[in-house]
Each structure stands twice: as C-alpha cells, then as structure tokens.
Amino acid sequence: MAIILICRLLTSVLVSDWADAYEYFSIGNQLELAGKYEEAIMYYEKTKELAPFSREIYLSLAGAFYQTRNYRKGIAVMNEALERFDPDLELYNTLAIGYIGQTEYDKAIKVYEKALAQDSSNVLIYSSLSILYEAVREPKKAQDILLIMPDSLLTTEIYTRLAAIGGRMNKPDEAITYYHRAYELDSTNVVAITGIATAFDIMQNPDSAVCYYELALQDDSFLQSAGRRLVELYAELDKYDRLIAIAVKLLDRDYYDAHMRRNLAFAYYKIGYNKKALSEFHVTSRLDPQDTYSRFYAARIYLEDGLHDAALKEINQAIKIDPSFIELWVYRAFIAIDKKDYILASQSLDQAAYYGGDMVQIYYLMGATAEMKEKYYDAYRFYSKGLALNPKNLPNLEAMANLYARLDREQEAAKIFSRIIEIDTTNASALNYVGYQYAEQAENLDLALELINRAMDLDPHNGFFIDSRGWVYYQMGEYEKARDDLLEAIEIEYDAVILEHLGDVYIKMNDLKKALQNYQEALELYPKSKKIKKKIQRLGQ
Structure with missing residues (x-):
C-alpha cells in the first residue's frame, strides 16, 4: 500500500524533487509503522512541502497527528486538504475522526452529513451518523438516519442496531420488530x-424470553450470557429440570461459581433431590463462607429429615454471619417449636421482631408457641395483636378460630370461620367447620350440606369432612346416606367422634348390636367420654 501511495505522490512532484519526496515519505511511513509518530510527522511535513498537491500525504499526516492525540493539527491538515482537493468519503471520514477525537460530535455530524449529500449509497456514512446522533443523545435521529437507507443496504447488522436503539429508548416492542427483521434475514x-429474548424479558414475558434464549444457545459462546439468564428464568417458571441441565454446563466451565452452584442446589431441592441439594449447598458454603442463603436451605433440608440439631447448627452459623437476616430467626423458631424448646422459640421470635420482622407473622408464631405450652390466654393475646395489625390475616384468623374450638367455644369459632370464608371462599377447613356447627345445632341444614360439599370438592378424601356430611344427613333423617358416609369416613380416620356418630345412625336404623359395637370402640379411643358411657348404659338397659 505504501508503494502505491509513493507512486501517486511522485507523479505530482517535480522531477528534481522525486528522490527527496520518496525518501521522506518512505522514512515517515516506516517510523509510523514503528509507532514513532512524532518523528513520522516531521518527515510527512517535509514531504508535504515538496508535494503539496498529493492528497495521500494529507491523509497520512493527519493520521499521524491523531495517533499523538493532536487532533487540532490533524483537523487543520484535513480542512486544508478539503480546500485543495475534490471532497470524497475518505477525506470527510478522516476529518470527522478528528472531531470525534476532540468529542466535538456536532461538527463530526456536519461532516458526515456533507458526505451523505455527496454519496447516499455508503453504509459507513449512515452507520457513523447513527452512532454520533446517539452520542449527542438524539436516539430518534439515530434511528431515522438508518431508516432512510436504501433497502438494498439494510442488513442484519443495521436491523440489530435499529433494535438496540429501540431498546435504549425503552421501546421493547419496537426492538422486537427490528430484531425479527434481522432474524428473518439470518436465522x-x-x-x-x-435481542428478541432480552426484549421479551424486559416486557416480563418470560415464556417467550426463554424460547429465544434457548435458541441463542445454538452458539456455544453465548452460554455464559444467555445461559445465566435462562437459569434465573427457569427458577421463576419452576422449570427445574431445565435449570439443572444448564447450570451443570455452566459449572463445567467454572466449578467455583458459587452463585450458579447455589441455583443448582435450589433446583435439586425443589424437585425433591434433597441429598444432592444438601451436597451442593455445602459446596457453595465452602466456596462462599459469607453465604447465608445456602446455610438457610441446608437447615430446611435437615429439619425435613428430622435432624433438628444439624438444622439448628446451620441456622446458628448463618446468624453469626448476618444477624439481620430476619428469616433465619423465624426459621430458628420453627426448629425450636418442632423440638418443643419453647424458650428458644420465644427468644428467636423476639430477635426477629428486634430486626424488623413482619409482626403479623411473628405474633402468629408467638401465639402458636404459647398455645403449645397450653398458655391459652397468652395465645389469644398474641393472635389478637396480629389481627389488630391485619384483620384479614388468615393464619391468625384460623389460629384464633381453632383456639376457640379447642376451648369448646364453638359459636365464637364459627363466627371467625365464617369471616375466613368471606376472605377465602376456598378454605376447606372453614367451610367444613361452619357446616358442621350448623349440623350440630340442626339448623340451616341445606346450607350446611352446601358448605361441606364445597369443602369436599377441595379435599374429597378427607375423613373428617365426610363425617361432617354424614352428620348433616343424620340430622336430615337420611340415615342410609349418613351410614354410607360414616362407614367411608371411619376407613380413612379411625376416630372416636366418627364411631359415635355411626353408633347414633345405627340406633335410628334399629340396629342396636352395631350401635353398641361402635360405641364401645369409640369408648376405647376416648375412655373419658361420659356421653359415650351414657349411650352404652342406655343400650344395656
């Protein structure tokens, strides 16, 4: 290339200056290739004195000035060249580079606009203008300049650039449109x-985002970027088998990626592979000693396996790392309650409250702890505090209702269960309880049957629900239906109340032998029942 430039140069120099011009330009060229730009400039300037009408020397001299960050002198050289020679893209482009070097983007834009007026078929001009418009924060112009390009110049690169600009303008729909055009040109x-995947991701359309991220994995070089985002999306969509497959590939490349290993462990946990999950959580804890999340889930696995001490050890280690992690205190309370260590449970809940935990949840757990200690007034007080903060909180409402039921205060319990049904029409326990209380009082039996049937639709194999319906049939006088339901219920739940109900049904059906048999079995299960004893005594008389 240097030889061609020299030949062009020599044709414009007087014959007597050929030797000097050739020598100076050649030396300047070699110095520039060696990175000695200041010295190159000196020889290029001597060549320019001998060959002022050679455009190539202007280009070389300006380029050397740019290499030394002396953009001002380089720009001056190119403006002189544009006055001396017919303007073309190479001259305009070299001048614009100088202005860009000085961050004078507006001046560079004007130069390229002149170049575009001269040649509207050059992709470089459109692309350069688009980049510069974005640099001066005019993204609409950056798009518009590309959109006026002739169709023959619109390539996948142009469409992806249009899409990227649309994305930066917070127009994901527009971005998808242009990315699709690029995809149509080159699948x-x-x-x-x-780009399509990212746009769908921004639009919170995870299913479509996953589809295109998976397509992107056909290029293995995108495993790190697309693969990592896929792992996060798979977790959101509960697609744990796919998450595992990608996470394993990523870990093959980087064994020490603690974040990815934690994701893998979580996926194993969610699909019930607890041993694998526990192993990965332990590896993650070693890779990242400050990782409380992995210790938290290791504790959950240990608790599910009934290993309370191991679970407590993991939680305590995590608490040492980050005592402000509220869920650690709450979960330590769960472990303590399961161990019947109510003092530790109370201490843990106090700490959760101290660090700003959800007091509605904390009051519920405090109430449950008090109830297990048979301190029913304290339990009532804690549940009431939780409901004062959130009157529609279902855990506190259900706990309060069950507390009333435990204390044989059925009317208060029924009122709260009725409130629960208003809030959650699919709460099977509440539907059954209210229906059963109507049956006990022999009131609103049609409504009672409707409520219990709704409960059974939600949980058709619940023996206590079936017993409730049998008891409604008993109160309605439909003894055969009652008997059939109660026989089914006792197969599921061998319970004293169900046996007593069945005995009552057999009394109505004049089968005293079976009635006595069921009462006696009921008394064996609940020997303190005076009511069952009286029924047996009546049959004996």
Missing part, C-alpha cells in the same frame, strides 16, 4: 435472537 444471527 442463525445470535445477536438478533438474544
């Missing part, structure tokens, strides 16, 4: 594919 263009 293997991974930039377009990941």
Whole structure:
C-alpha cells in the first residue's frame, strides 16, 4: 500500500524533487509503522512541502497527528486538504475522526452529513451518523438516519442496531420488530435472537424470553450470557429440570461459581433431590463462607429429615454471619417449636421482631408457641395483636378460630370461620367447620350440606369432612346416606367422634348390636367420654 501511495505522490512532484519526496515519505511511513509518530510527522511535513498537491500525504499526516492525540493539527491538515482537493468519503471520514477525537460530535455530524449529500449509497456514512446522533443523545435521529437507507443496504447488522436503539429508548416492542427483521434475514444471527429474548424479558414475558434464549444457545459462546439468564428464568417458571441441565454446563466451565452452584442446589431441592441439594449447598458454603442463603436451605433440608440439631447448627452459623437476616430467626423458631424448646422459640421470635420482622407473622408464631405450652390466654393475646395489625390475616384468623374450638367455644369459632370464608371462599377447613356447627345445632341444614360439599370438592378424601356430611344427613333423617358416609369416613380416620356418630345412625336404623359395637370402640379411643358411657348404659338397659 505504501508503494502505491509513493507512486501517486511522485507523479505530482517535480522531477528534481522525486528522490527527496520518496525518501521522506518512505522514512515517515516506516517510523509510523514503528509507532514513532512524532518523528513520522516531521518527515510527512517535509514531504508535504515538496508535494503539496498529493492528497495521500494529507491523509497520512493527519493520521499521524491523531495517533499523538493532536487532533487540532490533524483537523487543520484535513480542512486544508478539503480546500485543495475534490471532497470524497475518505477525506470527510478522516476529518470527522478528528472531531470525534476532540468529542466535538456536532461538527463530526456536519461532516458526515456533507458526505451523505455527496454519496447516499455508503453504509459507513449512515452507520457513523447513527452512532454520533446517539452520542449527542438524539436516539430518534439515530434511528431515522438508518431508516432512510436504501433497502438494498439494510442488513442484519443495521436491523440489530435499529433494535438496540429501540431498546435504549425503552421501546421493547419496537426492538422486537427490528430484531425479527434481522432474524428473518439470518436465522442463525445470535445477536438478533438474544435481542428478541432480552426484549421479551424486559416486557416480563418470560415464556417467550426463554424460547429465544434457548435458541441463542445454538452458539456455544453465548452460554455464559444467555445461559445465566435462562437459569434465573427457569427458577421463576419452576422449570427445574431445565435449570439443572444448564447450570451443570455452566459449572463445567467454572466449578467455583458459587452463585450458579447455589441455583443448582435450589433446583435439586425443589424437585425433591434433597441429598444432592444438601451436597451442593455445602459446596457453595465452602466456596462462599459469607453465604447465608445456602446455610438457610441446608437447615430446611435437615429439619425435613428430622435432624433438628444439624438444622439448628446451620441456622446458628448463618446468624453469626448476618444477624439481620430476619428469616433465619423465624426459621430458628420453627426448629425450636418442632423440638418443643419453647424458650428458644420465644427468644428467636423476639430477635426477629428486634430486626424488623413482619409482626403479623411473628405474633402468629408467638401465639402458636404459647398455645403449645397450653398458655391459652397468652395465645389469644398474641393472635389478637396480629389481627389488630391485619384483620384479614388468615393464619391468625384460623389460629384464633381453632383456639376457640379447642376451648369448646364453638359459636365464637364459627363466627371467625365464617369471616375466613368471606376472605377465602376456598378454605376447606372453614367451610367444613361452619357446616358442621350448623349440623350440630340442626339448623340451616341445606346450607350446611352446601358448605361441606364445597369443602369436599377441595379435599374429597378427607375423613373428617365426610363425617361432617354424614352428620348433616343424620340430622336430615337420611340415615342410609349418613351410614354410607360414616362407614367411608371411619376407613380413612379411625376416630372416636366418627364411631359415635355411626353408633347414633345405627340406633335410628334399629340396629342396636352395631350401635353398641361402635360405641364401645369409640369408648376405647376416648375412655373419658361420659356421653359415650351414657349411650352404652342406655343400650344395656
């Protein structure tokens, strides 16, 4: 290339100056290639004195000035060249580079606009203008300049650039449109594919985002970027088998990626592979000693396996690392309650409250702890505090209702269960309880049957629900239906109340032998029942 430039140069120099011009330009060229720009400039300037009408020397001299960050002198050289020679893209482009070097983007834009007026078929001009418009924060112009390009110049690269600008303008729909056009031109263009995926991701359309991220994985180089985001999306969509497959590939490349290993462990946990999950959580804890999340889930696995001491050890280690992690205190309370260590449970809940935990949840757990200690007034007080903060909180409402039921205060319990049904029409326990109380009082039996049937629709194999319906049939006088339901219920739940109900049904059906048999079995299960004893005594008389 240097030889061609020299030949052009020599044709414009007087014959007597050929030797000097050739020598100076050649030396300047070699110095520039060696990175000695200041010295190159000196020889280029001597060549320019001998060959002022050679455009190539202006280009070389300006380029050397740019290399030394002396953009002002380089720009001056190119403006002189544009006055001396017919303007063309190479001259305009070299001048614009100088202005860009000085961050005078507006001046560079004007130069390229002149170049575009001269040549409207050059992709470089459109692309350069688009980049510069974005640099001066005019993204609409950056798009518009590309959109006026002739169709023959619109390539996948242009469409992906249009899409990227749309994305930066917070127009994901527009971005998808342009990425799709790029994809239509080249279905293997991974930039377009990941662009579509990212746009769907921004639009919170995870299913479509996953589809295109998966397509992007046809190019293995995108495993890190697309693969990592896929792992997060798979977790959101509960697609744990796919998450595991990608996470294993990523860990093959980087064994020490603690974040990815934790994701893998969580996926194993969610699909019930607790041993694998526990192993990965332990590896993650070693890779990242400050990782409280992995210790938290290791504790959950240990608790599910009944290993309370191991669970407590993991939680205590995590608390040492980050005592402000509220869920650790709450979960330590769960472990303590399961161990019947109510003092530790109370201490843990106090700490959760101290660090700003959800007091509605904390009052519920405090109430449950008090109830297990048979301190029913304290339990009532805690549940009431939780409901004062949130009157519609279902855990506190259900706990309060069950507390009333435990204390044989059925009317208060029924009122709260009725409130629960208003809030949650699919609460099977509440539906059954209210229906059963109507049956006990022999009131609103049609409504009672409707409520209990709704409960059974939600949980058709619940023996206590079936017993409730049998008891409604008993109160309605439909003894055969009652008997059939109660026989089914006792197969599921061998319970004293169900046996007593069945005995009552057999009395109505004049089968005293079976009635006595069921009362006696009921008394064996609940020997303190005076009511069952009286029924047996009546049959004996």
